[in-house]
Amino acid sequence: MKKRSSTAKQARAGIIAVEQACNELDLIWRSLIEEDVGVDGTIEIALGQFPTGKFIGAQVKSGMSYIRSETEESFKFYPDKDDLDYWRKLSIPLFLLVHHPNDQKIYWVDVSRVFSEEHHDQDGVVSIAFLKCDTLDRAFAAYLHGRFDLTVYSDDQYASLRTELEALVHKDGIGSGAVAITGLDLFIEGLWGLCSKLQFHSSLLADLIRKAVRNREGAIPITYTFSRAALYPFFSSYFSLLSRHHIALIDAADVSESLYGKLEFPTFIAPLTTNGRRFVKYLRTAGLPRVHDHQYMTLSLHPHVQIEVYSSFDADDDQEPFGPYTDVLAISFNAQLDYYHLAHWHRADPAGMAVEVARQSIHYHALRDYLSTRFKDTPRNHVLFRHRDIPLSPLICWLLEWNDDRSDMPTSWLRGRSGKEAMGFADEVMAVLGPIGVATSREPAEPAFPNPILANGEQLECAEIA
Numbered sequence: 001m002k003k004r005s006s007t008a009k010q011a012r013a014g015i016i017a018v019e020q021a022c023n024e025l026d027l028i029w030r031s032l033i034e035e036d037v038g039v040d041g042t043i044e045i046a047l048g049q050f051p052t053g054k055f056i057g058a059q060v061k062s063g064m065s066y067i068r069s070e071t072e073e074s075f076k077f078y079p080d081k082d083d084l085d086y087w088r089k090l091s092i093p094l095f096l097l098v099h100h101p102n103d104q105k106i107y108w109v110d111v112s113r114v115f116s117e118e119h120h121d122q123d124g125v126v127s128i129a130f131l132k133c134d135t136l137d138r139a140f141a142a143y144l145h146g147r148f149d150l151t152v153y154s155d156d157q158y159a160s161l162r163t164e165l166e167a168l169v170h171k172d173g174i175g176s177g178a179v180a181i182t183g184l185d186l187f188i189e190g191l192w193g194l195c196s197k198l199q200f201h202s203s204l205l206a207d208l209i210r211k212a213v214r215n216r217e218g219a220i221p222i223t224y225t226f227s228r229a230a231l232y233p234f235f236s237s238y239f240s241l242l243s244r245h246h247i248a249l250i251d252a253a254d255v256s257e258s259l260y261g262k263l264e265f266p267t268f269i270a271p272l273t274t275n276g277r278r279f280v281k282y283l284r285t286a287g288l289p290r291v292h293d294h295q296y297m298t299l300s301l302h303p304h305v306q307i308e309v310y311s312s313f314d315a316d317d318d319q320e321p322f323g324p325y326t327d328v329l330a331i332s333f334n335a336q337l338d339y340y341h342l343a344h345w346h347r348a349d350p351a352g353m354a355v356e357v358a359r360q361s362i363h364y365h366a367l368r369d370y371l372s373t374r375f376k377d378t379p380r381n382h383v384l385f386r387h388r389d390i391p392l393s394p395l396i397c398w399l400l401e402w403n404d405d406r407s408d409m410p411t412s413w414l415r416g417r418s419g420k421e422a423m424g425f426a427d428e429v430m431a432v433l434g435p436i437g438v439a440t441s442r443e444p445a446e447p448a449f450p451n452p453i454l455a456n457g458e459q460l461e462c463a464e465i466a
Contacts, residue, residue: 010062010063010101011060011062011063013062013099013101014060014061014062014063014097014099014106015031015040015041015060015062017062017099017104017106018041018058018060018097018099018106018136019031021106021136021137022043022136025136025137025138025140025141026045026046026047026048026141027043027044027045027046027141027144028043028044028045028046028051029041029042029043029058030042030043030044038059038082038083038086038087039057039058039059039090039094040058040059040060041057041058041060042055042056042057042058042092043055043056043058043095043144045141045144045145045148045150047150052148052150054144054148054150055092056092056093056094056095056144056147057090057092057093057094057095058094058095058096058097059083059087059094059095059096059097059111060097060098060099061077061096061097061098061099062098062099062101063099063101064100064101064102066098067098067100068127069127072132073131073132073133074129074130074131074132075107075129075130075132076127076128076129076130077096077098077109077127077128077129077130078125078126078127078128079096079126079128081126084126087111087112090112093110093112093113093147094111094112095108095109095110095111096108096109096111096128097136098130105132105135105136106135106136107130107131107132107134107135108130108134108135108136108140109128109129109130109134110143110147111128114128146246146273149246149249149273149274149275150274151246151273151274151275152274152275152278153245153275153278153279155282158278158279158282158283161241161245161247161279162184162282162283162286164183164241165182165183165184165187165238165241166182166183166184167182167183168182168183168184168234168237168238168241169181169182169183170182170205170230170231170234172209172223172224172225172230173209173213173220173221173223173224174221174223175220175221176213176216176218176219176220176221177213177220177221177222177223177224179208179209179212179213179224181205181208181209181212183234183237183238183241185208186200186204186205186208186238187238187242187247188283188288188290188291189204189207189208190204191280191291191292191293192269192293192297193269193293194293195272195277195280195291195292195293196271196272196277197248197269197270197271197272198242198247198248198269198270198271198272198276199268199269199270199297199336200266200267200268200269200270201265201267201335201336201337201338202226202231202265202338202364202394203335203336203338203393203394205226205231205394206224206226206392206393206394206397207335207418209224209392210390210392210414213411213414214411214414214415215411215415216411217411218408218410218411219408219409219410219411220408220409220411221406221408221409222391222392222396222397222400222408222409223397223401223406224392224397225397225401226265226364226394226397226398228263228365231265232259235259235265235266236259239252239255239266242270242276245275246273246275246276247272247273247275247276247279248270248271248272248273248276249270249271249273250268250270251268251270254266254268255268262363263365264338264363264364264365264366265338265364267336267337267338297336298334298336299334299336299337300334301332301333301334301341302332302333302334302388302389303330303332303388303389303449304331304332304333304340304387304388304389304393304395305331305385305386305387305388305389305391305395305396305399306328306329306330306331306385306386306388306449306450306451307327307328307329307331307371307383307384307385307386307399308322308325308327308328308329308383308384308386308454308455309325309326309327309328309329309375309378309382309383309384310322310323310324310325310326310382310383310384310456311323311324311325311326311350311382312324312382313379313381313382322382322384322455322456323456324347324350324456324458325347325454325456325458325460326346326347326348327344327345327346327347327375328344328345328354328450328454328460329342329343329344329345329371329450330342330343330344330449330450331343331367331395332449333389333393333395335393335418338363338364339361339362339363339364340361340362340363340364340367340395341359341360341361341362342358342359342360342361342362342367342370343356343358343359343450344356344357344358344359344374345357345460345462353461353462354460354461354462355462356462358370364394364395367395368395368398368402371399371402372402380403380404380405383403384455385399385403386451386455388449389418390413390414390416390418391409391413391414392414
């Protein structure tokens with residue numbers, strides 16, 4: 001006498017539960033009747049009566065045998081090695097759905113996005129963690145809409161998002177130099193690619209500060225801080241808002257690696273979603289004149305600051321106040337990619353030639369560590385900064401603090417176009433006009449960097465000057 005498989009009823013119950021849930025959520029469930037080799041069916045997203053052509057694969061498991069290490073908040077699932085290998089090869093997103101027979105709920109995991117988060121138990125077996133807050137409900141449907149860039153807000157929701165961004169505020173500076181920068185400021189300043197993309201780097205904040213103070217009267221104190229403690233909460237909240245409202249396709253893992261792995265500020269260019277592009281349109285209709293493409297993209301390094309270190313300083317001497325130089329550092333900067341290039345020459349003997357001791361690309365905090373360690377015992381009045389760009393950037397702000405230079409800076413120094421804007425504008429014009437033969441460019445000769453004539457009148461003599 002034939003017998004039905006002991007697990008067939010339970011497996012069928014899982015499929016039925018998934019199909020019923022999809023029907024209630026405007027999702028179209030299609031079972032793969034033939035040759036199930038790791039995918040039980042597909043789910044297509046629909047917008048009302050209209051299918052979108054956006055599919056996910058679904059593997060359905062049902063029964064307590066698939067639920068391990070269960071708590072009130074979560075449980076573990078242990079996939080077969082063959083399933084894992086197959087799922088990694090799929091060309092569509094795969095979701096693993098587990099039907100819990102006790103509470104009759106269906107829990108889900110976006111398998112395509114958790115491969116990098118797989119956990120290995122002590123014996124090396126792979127497990128996938130399920131959170132019990134993730135069930136087949138309206139939040140699941142909303143997640144799929146975001147996964148495929150189908151989320152579009154109403155004007156009321158955009159107004160609420162704008163309020164959230166404006167409420168996120170970073171205050172910095174003192175006295176006449178005090179500024180308040182909002183998350184909305186950061187968003188608008190980062191628009192790029194004809195407002196189809198969003199750019200982020202820490203110099204966006206420096207640009208916003210400069211634009212906020214450059215037309216103020218007189219001089220201002222440059223006391224702005226770009227410390228991790230001051231900016232991580234502000235930046236993290238900003239990234240969270242963009243992700244939560246599905247405004248830009250931000251790689252959260254990359255941002256976290258920069259913030260907490262490399263201990264640096266993240267840099268990225270993220271495409272705006274449909275929701276993000278419509279948010280830009282909403283801001284324009286709301287009458288914000290600043291909402292336009294602000295960024296000129298350049299991959300070039302631009303001369304930023306020349307640091308000269310001298311063996312002595314005597315302000316009362318009738319001759320040049322600086323004695324013989326000991327060190328010259330030429331620091332170039334690419335603001336869009338937030339990295340610097342350091343070239344450092346050292347002269348041990350005033351009668352000898354300078355020797356190159358460092359030449360490397362370097363990030364902000366590592367450069368700070370290099371300078372503060374290398375010159376920790378150097379009297380600060382032996383150090384001279386010669387700015388080669390508008391003197392308000394993360395590094396310049398830190399250098400003034402490190403050198404205990406609290407003198408106010410004329411706001412006229414902060415006006416005009418920065419090096420990155422000038423170079424980026426030229427690059428973009430040539431990228432547009434050059435290929436169609438309507439423009440040619442002959443770059444003017446760059447002045448020597450570092451400047452070989454130092455502030456004390458000496459000439460930097462070394463084997464090579466970049």
